[in-house]
Amino acid sequence: MQERADDVAEVLAANRAFYEAFEAADMDAMSDVWDHGDAVVCTHPGWPRLEGWGTVSASFFALFQGDPPQFIVTGERATVVDDAAWVTCDETVLAGGGAAVAAVNVFVRRGTAWRLVVHHAGLVLDQPS
Protein backbone atom coordinates (compact mmCIF):
# COMPACT_ATOMS: atom_id res chain seq x y z
CA MET A 1 0.00 0.00 0.00
CA GLN A 2 1.38 3.38 -0.92
CA GLU A 3 0.06 6.92 -0.99
CA ARG A 4 2.02 9.67 -2.67
CA ALA A 5 1.22 13.36 -2.42
CA ASP A 6 0.94 13.47 -6.22
CA ASP A 7 -1.65 10.69 -6.17
CA VAL A 8 -3.77 12.56 -3.64
CA ALA A 9 -3.57 15.76 -5.69
CA GLU A 10 -4.56 13.88 -8.85
CA VAL A 11 -7.51 12.24 -7.14
CA LEU A 12 -8.71 15.55 -5.73
CA ALA A 13 -8.44 17.04 -9.23
CA ALA A 14 -10.51 14.15 -10.63
CA ASN A 15 -13.06 14.79 -7.90
CA ARG A 16 -13.27 18.46 -8.85
CA ALA A 17 -13.61 17.52 -12.53
CA PHE A 18 -16.73 15.53 -11.67
CA TYR A 19 -18.45 18.52 -10.07
CA GLU A 20 -17.28 20.85 -12.84
CA ALA A 21 -18.75 18.56 -15.49
CA PHE A 22 -21.98 18.39 -13.48
CA GLU A 23 -22.21 22.19 -13.16
CA ALA A 24 -21.45 22.65 -16.85
CA ALA A 25 -23.99 19.95 -17.82
CA ASP A 26 -21.20 18.75 -20.09
CA MET A 27 -21.89 15.17 -21.12
CA ASP A 28 -18.53 14.76 -22.86
CA ALA A 29 -16.66 15.93 -19.78
CA MET A 30 -18.81 13.72 -17.54
CA SER A 31 -18.07 10.76 -19.79
CA ASP A 32 -14.34 11.44 -19.45
CA VAL A 33 -14.64 11.54 -15.64
CA TRP A 34 -16.24 8.10 -15.35
CA ASP A 35 -14.96 4.63 -15.93
CA HIS A 36 -17.16 2.91 -18.49
CA GLY A 37 -18.30 -0.53 -17.52
CA ASP A 38 -20.91 -2.64 -15.82
CA ALA A 39 -19.31 -2.19 -12.37
CA VAL A 40 -19.84 1.56 -12.03
CA VAL A 41 -22.49 2.63 -9.53
CA CYS A 42 -24.12 6.02 -9.06
CA THR A 43 -26.55 7.00 -6.32
CA HIS A 44 -27.98 10.49 -6.66
CA PRO A 45 -29.48 11.96 -3.45
CA GLY A 46 -32.70 10.13 -2.62
CA TRP A 47 -32.43 7.90 -5.68
CA PRO A 48 -31.92 4.16 -5.80
CA ARG A 49 -28.54 2.86 -6.92
CA LEU A 50 -27.92 2.99 -10.65
CA GLU A 51 -25.59 0.32 -12.02
CA GLY A 52 -23.52 0.27 -15.18
CA TRP A 53 -22.28 3.12 -17.32
CA GLY A 54 -25.25 2.95 -19.69
CA THR A 55 -27.75 3.55 -16.90
CA VAL A 56 -25.53 6.05 -15.11
CA SER A 57 -24.87 8.08 -18.23
CA ALA A 58 -28.58 8.13 -19.03
CA SER A 59 -29.25 9.62 -15.59
CA PHE A 60 -26.81 12.45 -16.23
CA PHE A 61 -28.24 13.03 -19.68
CA ALA A 62 -31.69 13.40 -18.08
CA LEU A 63 -30.41 15.62 -15.26
CA PHE A 64 -28.61 17.81 -17.78
CA GLN A 65 -31.93 18.70 -19.43
CA GLY A 66 -32.90 20.73 -16.35
CA ASP A 67 -31.28 23.73 -14.73
CA PRO A 68 -27.75 22.72 -13.83
CA PRO A 69 -27.02 22.63 -10.10
CA GLN A 70 -24.18 24.57 -8.57
CA PHE A 71 -22.06 22.86 -5.96
CA ILE A 72 -20.09 24.18 -3.03
CA VAL A 73 -17.86 21.23 -2.21
CA THR A 74 -16.11 21.26 1.14
CA GLY A 75 -14.25 18.97 3.50
CA GLU A 76 -12.69 16.78 0.82
CA ARG A 77 -10.73 13.87 2.29
CA ALA A 78 -8.84 11.66 -0.13
CA THR A 79 -7.38 8.23 0.52
CA VAL A 80 -5.26 6.40 -2.05
CA VAL A 81 -4.56 2.66 -1.82
CA ASP A 82 -2.50 1.46 -4.77
CA ASP A 83 -4.69 1.90 -7.86
CA ALA A 84 -7.87 2.72 -5.94
CA ALA A 85 -8.85 5.93 -4.19
CA TRP A 86 -11.85 7.56 -2.61
CA VAL A 87 -12.86 11.05 -1.65
CA THR A 88 -15.49 11.90 0.93
CA CYS A 89 -16.87 15.41 0.89
CA ASP A 90 -19.84 17.62 1.63
CA GLU A 91 -21.86 19.08 -1.21
CA THR A 92 -23.99 22.15 -0.71
CA VAL A 93 -26.24 21.94 -3.76
CA LEU A 94 -27.59 25.30 -4.88
CA ALA A 95 -30.67 24.13 -6.78
CA GLY A 96 -34.30 23.47 -6.00
CA GLY A 97 -34.19 25.27 -2.67
CA GLY A 98 -30.77 23.95 -1.78
CA ALA A 99 -29.72 20.75 -0.12
CA ALA A 100 -26.98 19.50 2.15
CA VAL A 101 -25.47 16.31 0.79
CA ALA A 102 -22.74 13.98 2.04
CA ALA A 103 -20.89 12.16 -0.72
CA VAL A 104 -18.27 9.53 -1.37
CA ASN A 105 -16.60 9.13 -4.74
CA VAL A 106 -14.46 6.09 -5.55
CA PHE A 107 -11.86 6.18 -8.31
CA VAL A 108 -9.63 3.62 -10.03
CA ARG A 109 -6.37 4.39 -11.78
CA ARG A 110 -6.48 3.69 -15.52
CA GLY A 111 -3.01 4.34 -16.88
CA THR A 112 -2.31 7.93 -15.89
CA ALA A 113 -5.94 8.88 -15.24
CA TRP A 114 -8.22 8.37 -12.25
CA ARG A 115 -11.71 7.31 -13.33
CA LEU A 116 -14.83 7.53 -11.20
CA VAL A 117 -16.40 4.13 -10.47
CA VAL A 118 -18.75 4.96 -7.57
CA HIS A 119 -20.55 8.22 -6.83
CA HIS A 120 -22.78 7.99 -3.80
CA ALA A 121 -24.56 11.09 -2.51
CA GLY A 122 -27.04 11.14 0.36
CA LEU A 123 -29.18 13.92 1.75
CA VAL A 124 -28.25 15.24 5.17
CA LEU A 125 -31.45 15.86 7.11
CA ASP A 126 -31.91 18.38 9.90
CA GLN A 127 -32.43 15.61 12.41
CA PRO A 128 -30.57 12.31 12.39
CA SER A 129 -32.94 9.48 11.53
Place this chain on the structure above:
Amino acid sequence: MQERADDVAEVLAANRAFYEAFEAADMDAMSDVWDHGDAVVCTHPGWPRLEGWGTVSASFFALFQGDPPQFIVTGERATVVDDAAWVTCDETVLAGGGAAVAAVNVFVRRGTAWRLVVHHAGLVLDQPS
Protein backbone atom coordinates in the same frame (compact mmCIF):
# COMPACT_ATOMS: atom_id res chain seq x y z
CA MET B 1 -4.82 -4.56 -10.57
CA GLN B 2 -6.06 -8.00 -9.70
CA GLU B 3 -9.33 -9.46 -8.47
CA ARG B 4 -9.49 -13.04 -7.23
CA ALA B 5 -12.70 -14.92 -6.44
CA ASP B 6 -11.38 -15.48 -2.91
CA ASP B 7 -10.89 -11.75 -2.42
CA VAL B 8 -14.45 -11.03 -3.47
CA ALA B 9 -15.79 -13.72 -1.13
CA GLU B 10 -13.73 -12.33 1.75
CA VAL B 11 -14.94 -8.79 1.12
CA LEU B 12 -18.56 -9.91 0.96
CA ALA B 13 -18.04 -11.76 4.26
CA ALA B 14 -16.59 -8.59 5.82
CA ASN B 15 -19.61 -6.69 4.54
CA ARG B 16 -21.98 -9.21 6.15
CA ALA B 17 -20.01 -9.00 9.40
CA PHE B 18 -20.72 -5.27 9.53
CA TYR B 19 -24.47 -5.77 9.35
CA GLU B 20 -24.36 -8.69 11.79
CA ALA B 21 -22.47 -6.60 14.34
CA PHE B 22 -25.01 -3.81 13.82
CA GLU B 23 -28.00 -6.13 14.31
CA ALA B 24 -26.39 -7.68 17.39
CA ALA B 25 -25.51 -4.22 18.79
CA ASP B 26 -22.13 -5.81 19.48
CA MET B 27 -19.54 -3.09 20.00
CA ASP B 28 -16.61 -5.53 20.13
CA ALA B 29 -17.66 -7.09 16.83
CA MET B 30 -18.21 -3.65 15.30
CA SER B 31 -14.77 -2.59 16.46
CA ASP B 32 -13.28 -5.66 14.77
CA VAL B 33 -15.06 -4.81 11.51
CA TRP B 34 -13.64 -1.29 11.26
CA ASP B 35 -10.19 0.05 10.62
CA HIS B 36 -9.18 2.30 13.47
CA GLY B 37 -7.75 5.63 12.44
CA ASP B 38 -8.44 9.22 11.58
CA ALA B 39 -9.24 8.40 7.94
CA VAL B 40 -12.36 6.32 8.53
CA VAL B 41 -15.65 7.95 7.56
CA CYS B 42 -19.19 6.92 8.44
CA THR B 43 -22.39 8.49 7.15
CA HIS B 44 -25.57 7.09 8.70
CA PRO B 45 -28.78 7.76 6.71
CA GLY B 46 -29.65 11.44 6.94
CA TRP B 47 -26.65 12.19 9.15
CA PRO B 48 -23.64 14.34 8.35
CA ARG B 49 -20.32 12.59 7.76
CA LEU B 50 -18.55 11.38 10.87
CA GLU B 51 -14.77 11.27 10.63
CA GLY B 52 -12.25 9.24 12.61
CA TRP B 53 -12.73 6.02 14.55
CA GLY B 54 -13.33 7.82 17.85
CA THR B 55 -16.32 9.72 16.47
CA VAL B 56 -17.56 6.78 14.43
CA SER B 57 -17.37 4.35 17.34
CA ALA B 58 -19.20 6.83 19.57
CA SER B 59 -22.04 6.94 17.04
CA PHE B 60 -22.42 3.16 17.14
CA PHE B 61 -22.24 3.16 20.93
CA ALA B 62 -25.12 5.67 20.96
CA LEU B 63 -27.12 3.77 18.32
CA PHE B 64 -26.65 0.54 20.24
CA GLN B 65 -28.49 2.00 23.24
CA GLY B 66 -31.74 1.89 21.24
CA ASP B 67 -33.63 -0.98 19.69
CA PRO B 68 -31.26 -2.65 17.26
CA PRO B 69 -32.29 -2.43 13.61
CA GLN B 70 -32.68 -5.50 11.45
CA PHE B 71 -31.30 -5.36 7.93
CA ILE B 72 -32.30 -7.12 4.77
CA VAL B 73 -29.26 -6.57 2.58
CA THR B 74 -29.64 -7.24 -1.13
CA GLY B 75 -27.89 -6.58 -4.40
CA GLU B 76 -24.36 -6.71 -3.05
CA ARG B 77 -21.77 -5.85 -5.70
CA ALA B 78 -18.12 -6.17 -4.71
CA THR B 79 -15.11 -4.76 -6.51
CA VAL B 80 -11.55 -5.51 -5.42
CA VAL B 81 -8.58 -3.44 -6.60
CA ASP B 82 -5.35 -4.62 -5.02
CA ASP B 83 -5.66 -3.95 -1.28
CA ALA B 84 -8.83 -1.89 -1.55
CA ALA B 85 -12.39 -3.02 -2.13
CA TRP B 86 -15.90 -1.69 -2.02
CA VAL B 87 -19.37 -3.15 -1.83
CA THR B 88 -22.51 -1.38 -2.92
CA CYS B 89 -25.79 -2.78 -1.67
CA ASP B 90 -29.37 -2.02 -0.72
CA GLU B 91 -30.43 -2.08 2.92
CA THR B 92 -34.04 -2.54 3.91
CA VAL B 93 -33.91 -1.35 7.51
CA LEU B 94 -36.63 -2.85 9.67
CA ALA B 95 -36.77 -0.23 12.41
CA GLY B 96 -38.70 2.96 13.06
CA GLY B 97 -41.29 2.23 10.39
CA GLY B 98 -38.74 0.88 7.95
CA ALA B 99 -36.53 2.60 5.43
CA ALA B 100 -34.98 1.90 2.06
CA VAL B 101 -31.30 2.74 2.08
CA ALA B 102 -28.58 2.60 -0.58
CA ALA B 103 -25.11 1.99 0.80
CA VAL B 104 -21.48 1.79 -0.17
CA ASN B 105 -18.88 0.23 2.10
CA VAL B 106 -15.16 0.61 1.39
CA PHE B 107 -12.61 -1.81 2.82
CA VAL B 108 -8.82 -1.99 2.97
CA ARG B 109 -6.81 -5.17 3.36
CA ARG B 110 -4.84 -5.30 6.61
CA GLY B 111 -2.77 -8.48 6.55
CA THR B 112 -5.34 -11.22 6.03
CA ALA B 113 -8.35 -9.14 7.10
CA TRP B 114 -10.49 -6.63 5.28
CA ARG B 115 -11.29 -3.61 7.47
CA LEU B 116 -14.10 -1.14 6.87
CA VAL B 117 -12.87 2.41 6.22
CA VAL B 118 -15.98 4.06 4.73
CA HIS B 119 -19.64 3.30 5.40
CA HIS B 120 -21.98 5.59 3.58
CA ALA B 121 -25.73 5.01 3.71
CA GLY B 122 -28.34 7.26 2.14
CA LEU B 123 -32.12 7.19 2.30
CA VAL B 124 -33.90 6.27 -0.91
CA LEU B 125 -36.95 8.49 -1.24
CA ASP B 126 -40.12 7.63 -3.11
CA GLN B 127 -39.47 10.33 -5.65
CA PRO B 128 -36.03 11.25 -6.99
CA SER B 129 -35.06 14.72 -5.77
